[in-house]
Amino acid sequence: MSNESALAENISRAVLAAIQHFSTATATTSGPPQATSAPTTYNNTPGPATPTTSNGTSYRSVPFPSVLQRPATHSRFVRKNKACKHYTRDVVCLPFSSASTIRISRGDSRANLARDGLIGKISFTSDWSEAQLKEEMTAIFRRTFALASHSHSSTPNGCTPPRLNMLHLQNGVYRTIGRMMSTIIVQGGEPPAFLSPSVVDYIVSGDILQAHVTPDDIGDPDLRENLNKVQHATLQDDLEKAVSCCDSWQYEVESLPLVVTMANRDVFVKNAVLYHTVVQRQSCLDQLIDGLSHYGFLSLLRENPSLRVLLDIPGEDKGQEPDFVAGILKPSYSILGSNRRAKEELMVVKFREFLQCVENKELRDTYGDRTLTNDEEAFLKTLSPGHILAFATGSSKVPAIGFHPTPQLIFIHDENKHLPIVHTCANKLHLFVNTTTVADDDEFNYCFLLALINGSYSA
Known part of the structure; x- marks a missing residue:
C-alpha cells in the first residue's frame, strides 16, 4: 500500500x-x-x-x-x-x-x-x-x-514540479540541493534522477523557451485536467466550456489569448503550461542550477546533453521484469564440453524458472507440502524480480551509467553448500552446484528464498 x-x-x-x-x-x-x-x-x-x-x-x-x-x-x-x-x-x-x-x-x-x-x-x-x-x-x-486524487498521482509521469518556497529561496536551500546533487553524481552515487523532463530541458539549455512542456507536466490535478480538456476539445462549445474553467488564473498570465479559438488553443495551452511548470518557479530553478555548477557538473552537462539521464526521472522500469534481470546477470560457464558445463546450464534454467515463478506469484506452489514460517509466507507475497537484482548488485534498478563491473552469475561446485551468496561490490551472484540443487527444484527454490530473506535487498 x-x-x-x-x-x-x-x-x-x-x-x-x-x-x-x-x-x-x-x-x-x-x-x-x-x-x-x-x-x-x-x-x-x-x-x-x-x-x-x-x-x-x-x-x-x-x-x-x-x-x-x-x-x-x-x-x-x-x-x-x-x-x-x-x-x-x-x-x-x-x-x-x-x-x-x-x-x-x-x-x-x-x-x-x-x-x-x-x-x-x-x-x-x-x-x-x-x-x-x-x-x-x-x-x-x-x-x-501530496496525496493522489483518486487513482491519479501528482502527474501522469510521476513527476512533481518543485515548489517555490520563499524562505528556502532566501536561505539558499535550492542552491544547497543542487550542490548535493552534483556531489552525488561526481562521487558515483545513485543518480538523483527525479526531475521532470521540462525542468531538465531548462537546466540543460538555460532557456525557458527550450523547455518542452505538456499539460501532463503540471502537478495540480484540476489545472492539469482543465488544460487537457482545452487541448482535446473538438467543438467550439466544448472549447469555451473548458476555457471557462481557467478563469481563476487565465488573466494573471500576460500575453495569453483573451479569446481562445481552435486556431490559437495550442498557443494558449503551451504558454499556460510553460508558465505553471517553469516560469512560476524560475527563481528556485535558477538557484538549483547555480548549485549544479558545483564541481563543474553543469558545464559538463551542457557540453554533453546525453548526461541528462542522471537527472531525468526514469521512464518505464524494466528492473522488475524476469527476462531483464536474467539478461543482466551473465553466466560465467566452464569451458564447453567439460563435465561441469551441462550442470551449470541446468542451473541457469532453474534460476530463470525461479525468476518467472516470482514474477507470476507462483513460487509458493513449487514448495508443495513444505511448511513455511509466517515470515517466509509474508516475504513471498512481496517478492519481485527486482529483489533478486538488488540481492546480487545492491540496486533494484540499473544505474544511469550502467553496472560496473558487469553483473555475473558464478557457479561453485561444492557438495556441502546450498544457499546462494553474493558479492555486491563485484556484482556477482554465486550459485552452488551439487547433487541436491541440481536434482531438486524444491530445494533450489527454497535455498534461494532463504538467501533472499537473510540477505540485504531493496526494491
Missing part, C-alpha cells in the same frame, strides 16, 4: 471511530453534539509525523513533499440530511515528537501549523461510509501531503 493510501485509510478509520463514539454519547439527546475542548495531553507512540484529531485520536502520516500549497484546508461539502447527525471537527497534524505525551498546540504554535497547511476542518454526517470519509480527508490534506 502506498504512503498516500495508507494515510487516507488510517485517517478515515480514525474519523469513523469518532463518529461511533459521538453517536453513542449523544443517543439520548437531540441535535448534533457540541464541540468539546480537546484534552491537554494524550499518549503518543513513536513513529513518523503523527496527525491527530482535536479529540485526541492519532494516526500515521507521511513526510512533507515539495508540492504546491493550498492556502486553506476546509471540507468541500456537507450532506444536508435531516435524518442523520451533523458534525464539524478540527483536524490537527502534529509533527513527530519523541516525548511520551504531546500537547495540542495553542497560540503561535497553532498558527504556524495552520500556515503550513497542517490544520483542517472536516464536516461530516453519521451516515457517511468509510469511502466517503476517505475521499474527504484526502481532499482536505491532498496538497499538504
